[in-house]
Amino acid sequence: MSTRTPIAFLKGHGTENDFVIVPDPDNVIELSPAAVAALCDRRAGIGGDGLLHVVRSAAHPEAKGMAAEAEWFMDYRNGDGSIAEMCGNGVRVFARYLQRAGHTTEGDLAIATRGGVKTVHIAKDGDITVGMGKARLPEGDVTVSVGERSWPARNVNMGNPHAVAFVDDLTHAGDLYSPPPFSPASAYPDGVNVEFVVDRGPRHVALRVHERGSGETRSCGTGACAVAVATARRDGTDPAVTGAPATYTVDVPGGTLVITERPDGEIEMTGPAVIVAEGELDADWLETIAR
Numbered sequence: 001m002s003t004r005t006p007i008a009f010l011k012g013h014g015t016e017n018d019f020v021i022v023p024d025p026d027n028v029i030e031l032s033p034a035a036v037a038a039l040c041d042r043r044a045g046i047g048g049d050g051l052l053h054v055v056r057s058a059a060h061p062e063a064k065g066m067a068a069e070a071e072w073f074m075d076y077r078n079g080d081g082s083i084a085e086m087c088g089n090g091v092r093v094f095a096r097y098l099q100r101a102g103h104t105t106e107g108d109l110a111i112a113t114r115g116g117v118k119t120v121h122i123a124k125d126g127d128i129t130v131g132m133g134k135a136r137l138p139e140g141d142v143t144v145s146v147g148e149r150s151w152p153a154r155n156v157n158m159g160n161p162h163a164v165a166f167v168d169d170l171t172h173a174g175d176l177y178s179p180p181p182f183s184p185a186s187a188y189p190d191g192v193n194v195e196f197v198v199d200r201g202p203r204h205v206a207l208r209v210h211e212r213g214s215g216e217t218r219s220c221g222t223g224a225c226a227v228a229v230a231t232a233r234r235d236g237t238d239p240a241v242t243g244a245p246a247t248y249t250v251d252v253p254g255g256t257l258v259i260t261e262r263p264d265g266e267i268e269m270t271g272p273a274v275i276v277a278e279g280e281l282d283a284d285w286l287e288t289i290a291r
Contacts (some may be wrong), residue, residue, distance in 0.1 A: 007281040009039075010097060013087035014273045016254025018219035020048040020274075021097050025034055027059040033081030038280075040079040049085060049217045050079040052094050057112045066112035072098060073112040078213030086115030086159040088221015092128040092273035093119045100275055115159025128273050132158060132222065134265035135229045136188070144194055145181045153175040153182070153194070158267075159217060161192045162226035166234065173208045176216035189285040195223045197231070205228035205231055206251035218254030225267050226269040228259035 007029060010021040020039045022029060031053055040048040050252050053075035057063035063073035073096045076087045091111055098104045098111075100124055106122045119131035136157040144153045144165050149172055153163040163182055167173065173180070173196035180194045191212035202205050209220040228248040232238050237246045239261050247260040257271040 004164045005283055007283050007286060008278065009046065009281050010275055010278040011048070012052075012093040012096060012273065012275040013254070014221065015252050015257060017087075017220065017252075018048045019050050019093050019216075020046050021052045021054060021093070022281075023097070023101065025054070025056045025059065027055045028039055029053075031077070031132060032158045032290045033077075034238060035081070035286055036077045037079065038289040039286075040081075040111045044207055049079050049166045049211070050090060050213045051079075051099070052090055053077065054097060056096065058290055059092070062114065066117050070110035070112035070116045072103065073101075076113065078211070079215075080213045082213045083161060084114070084213065086113050087221055087271075088130060088132060088158075088223075088225060088269055089120055089219050089271070091120065091130045092269075092271060093275070094135070095122060095128050095130075096273040098273055113159070126272065127270050129268050129270040130221070132225050132252075132269050135226065135261075135267060137229070137233075140198075142186075142187050143183050145183075145197040146172060149215050154189060154226075154233065156226035156229050158222040159227050161190070162179045162195060162223055163188070163192050164195045164197060164227050164230035165232075167196050167198060170196060170208050172196065172204065173210075176208065176210045178215075179212065180210055181280035193223050193226075194218060195220070195227050197227050200249075200251060201232040203235075203237075203247065204251070208253065219252040221257065221259070221269055221271070224250040224252060224257045225259050225269055229261060229267070232261060238264060259274065 006196040057067035057073040121129040142153045152167040153272040
């Protein structure tokens, strides 16, 4: 990578879950964990909960096998530079970038992720719906704790792991600066996203979330899906049992998402996605950080 070549970036968010976007169709920019963490730093970098590396599927070794289904691969990184399988809010922002850049228009498209190919619909009203696939519900009891309080949690996997705990008050989640302890350790060998949930009304809940690798975030798309699935099981509205779709409104600190689970298990998430800025990175700075 030449230090004289400008590196474009954008900044976007989905329900205030914010991302640095680095377009790199040919996969030529080296983004080390240190470089990603520096870019996502809110004081010394651009700032973001994560980074969306925009690459053509055919140009990325992890996505070549999906190139026939999806032209673009969302190479998603957490704010600390670690790699993640999937980010629901990130997919919506990724789709909004592709629309802004002229790579797609309103309507349907497919996006490759480490969690598989996701189907996306860009509506005329601006909201974006993402087909999030099916949830897996691993067996076994899980407990999460904050201070002296502990709760049973539902283990839900949305391509990434979640522990969903229903609480009486969202303040019981504490400051969420550090990962809430969970047990047994074997349930989540690579860490877990932890959602704390309260009821707001019929089929309406609110959450706070600690995302592994990022801390508390203003929103988590896969987390909202996991919460809707866990709530449906708690409420006895499992679509596979009732034969009817279950739709939940999920309030997150940064806005509202609408989650629908169909009887076949497929889950759809609808919400906003906004690009707020674009510019150029100092290539010399990035190269120095990446060493």
